[in-house]
Amino acid sequence: xxxxxxxxxxxxxxxxxxxxxxxxxxxxxxxxxxxxxxxxxxxxxxxxxxxxxxxxxxxxxxxxxxxxxxxxxxxxxxxxxxxxxxxxxxxxxxxxxxxxxxxxxxxxxxxxxxxxxxxxxxxxxxxxxxxxxxxxxxxxxxxxxxxxxxxxxxxxxxxxxxxxxxxxxxxxxxxxxxxxxxxxxxxxxxxxxxxxxxxxxxxxxxxxxxxxxxxxxxxxxxxxxxxxxxxxxxxxxxxxxxxxxxxxxxxxxxxxxxxxxxxxxxxxxxxxxxxxxxxxxxxxxxxxxxxxxxx
Numbered sequence: 135x136x137x138x139x140x141x142x143x144x145x146x147x148x149x150x151x152x153x154x155x156x157x158x159x160x161x162x163x164x165x166x167x168x169x170x171x172x173x174x175x176x177x178x179x180x181x182x183x184x185x186x187x188x189x190x191x192x193x194x195x196x197x198x199x200x201x202x203x204x205x206x207x208x209x210x211x212x213x214x215x216x217x218x219x220x221x222x223x224x225x226x227x228x229x230x231x232x233x234x235x236x237x238x239x240x241x242x243x244x245x246x247x248x249x250x251x252x253x254x255x256x257x258x259x260x261x262x263x264x265x266x267x268x269x270x271x272x273x274x275x276x277x278x279x280x281x282x283x284x285x286x287x288x289x290x291x292x293x294x295x296x297x298x299x300x301x302x303x304x305x306x307x308x309x310x311x312x313x314x315x316x317x318x319x320x321x322x323x324x325x326x327x328x329x330x331x332x333x334x335x336x337x338x339x340x341x342x343x344x345x346x347x348x349x350x351x352x353x354x355x356x357x358x359x360x361x362x363x364x365x366x367x368x369x370x371x372x373x374x375x376x377x378x379x380x381x382x383x384x385x386x387x388x389x390x391x392x393x394x395x396x397x398x399x400x401x402x403x404x405x406x407x408x409x410x411x412x413x414x415x416x417x418x419x420x421x422x423x424x425x426x427x428x429x
Contacts, residue, residue, distance in 0.1 A: 144169045148263065151212035159368050170216045171223045187224070194221035198265050218265040222272045229276060233283050238292040241330050243281035245294050245301075248326025249274050252304055255312050255322060274300060294330070301326065362399040367392055 140146045140153030144166045148155055155163040178186040197217035205211040238246070253274055258267050277292045305323050312319060336342050374388040 145212065147212065147215060149206070149211075149215070151207055151215060152209065158372060159365075161364060161368050167216060167219055167223075171220055174220065175227075187227070190220070191224050191228075193217050194224055197221075198269070201265055202259065202261065215265075219268065221265065221269050225269070225272045225276075226279065229279050230283065233280060233285060235289040236280060236292055237287035237289055238277035238281050239287075239294075240281060240333065242292055242294045242297065243278045244329045244333055245297050245326045246275055246277040248329040249297065249301060249304070251325060252301075252308055252322040255314050255318075256304060256307050257311070258307075359396050359400055362396040362404075363392065366395045366399060370395060 137146070137153050137156060141156050141162065145152045146155045146163055146166055147153075148160065148163045174190060178190065194217050197214050198221065200214045201218040205214065250271060253267075253271050256267065258264060258270075274297075277297070280292070308314070308319055308322060314322070333342075370391050371388055374384050374391070378384040378387060
């Protein structure tokens with residue numbers, strides 16, 4: 135009961151600083167951090183915005199070394215974790231806030247994206263959930279996120295050559311210190327280069343121009359349903375794993391159930407909740423709204 139109440143009030147974490155996450159749907163742990171960031175963001179808007187976010191960033195960076203002190207339980211450990219991981223969220227805020235000061239082209243963005251799987255395999259510290267590693271992960275993704283912002287390219291140009299030293303450095307760490315298989319290491323090293331090269335070939339063949347509408351449709355669809363997929367996929371996978379030993383059956387039934395559940399959540403549950411929260415009971419009118427995460 136304590137875990138259920140803690141999850142309802144979003145004070146759960148995988149580490150169980152206050153309460154642990156529901157084991158049948160572990161991914162909901164991130165909602166605790168997400169709602170905390172939204173609350174801090176609302177306070178930042180209420181107070182002096184620029185100054186508040188600077189103080190928040192300083193606190194977040196200060197919390198990262200405190201996180202490695204391994205305070206295992208209690209409110210203090212929970213607060214340290216919230217602030218240390220908020221550095222990643224803040225980076226996203228500052229990318230958008232200062233988007234007019236820099237930009238990147240598609241090849242830099244793709245190389246940046248291709249570096250992320252490589253970075254994910256590194257173990258920079260003995261912490262499995264490592265805020266420092268995730269912050270570096272987010273920094274590497276800056277060219278990709280900036281390119282995804284639909285706004286005129288202006289300011290300093292982030293070039294692909296700027297990412298090469300990071301590629302060499304992290305590639306060396308992967309080869310020397312990672313426990314991944316050699317073939318996996320090679321694939322991780324080749325992936326960012328291959329991603330750029332494949333896009334170059336597709337661009338030359340004008341495939342990108344011809345398939346632009348399809349790509350936009352795929353992106354819009356995934357964007358619309360991504361949160362529902364994230365919320366529901368874990369219990370569905372656990373359920374299917376219990377009843378299906380065959381991989382093909384597991385995948386077929388799991389994907390089908392996931393599609394149905396996601397469609398129902400997004401098109402019925404989400405709309406019903408929006409209707410309840412945004413319904414004008416005085417004028418009996420429905421105020422249309424977009425899902426909170428669709429921004």
